[in-house]
Amino acid sequence: MSITLAVGATTVTLSSALYWSDENNWAPVEQTAERTITGAMIISAAQRIGGRPITLEPADDESGWMRRDVIDQLRNWAAVAGQQMTLTLCGQERTVIWRHQDGGFEANPVVHYDDVVDTDNYLATLRLMEI
Template sequence: MAITLTYNGTTAHISDRLQWTDEYAWSPVDQATAYSTTGALLVDVAVKQAGRPITLVGTDTAAWLSRALCDTLRAWAALPGIELDLVLRGDTYRVVFDHAQGSGFAAQPIHKLEDGAITPELLYLPTFKFIEV
């Protein structure tokens, strides 16, 4: 089952071999503590409504993306505030690119490239940084 990313009716099919690196690094519980003027500990706890980070990283040959697909994804990431539907492990997440953590989408070529050797078929290892909204 491939990971898909859909924007405005167009779906990008991405390898299912991307690693969700922060899957268990986020908690929906938010907590703040402070001391009152009497010295008592005040604890405020709430459930976050959104904001879960989803970072997907290509780590092996099965995660490679073509340069043509990378061009499309880079163009999407350059559109401020767009919302996309991410299907990951059978679940659908409404996400935006996380530009606060650098680039919301990045890709590294799997080989060193000469300027004249760039074609749409070249392969890249991707990294996606999303925030669930």
């Protein structure tokens, strides 16, 4: 199934070999528990509204490669503070922004060439947050 990221009319197709590494590390409920001076327990709980992390990364160095032109577009979007994007993942659309506090976006060439061209391959990690 394809993975796409879009801003307005511009859509990039990401490698389908990327996986959502923190899909099961998030709970939709926020809860705190405190003891009072008398020893009673005070529990506060509420549904979380937004903020679910979506980290897309390759499973290893042999998968999830993306071309330089896609990397350039992602880098341009990551350079815009608060850039809202539409992520289509597992057949579901989600509105996301970059998680800059966690590194946001990083990409490294699979093979380093002195003369970079749009068809060079990169490994990338996208750290997004559903809003």
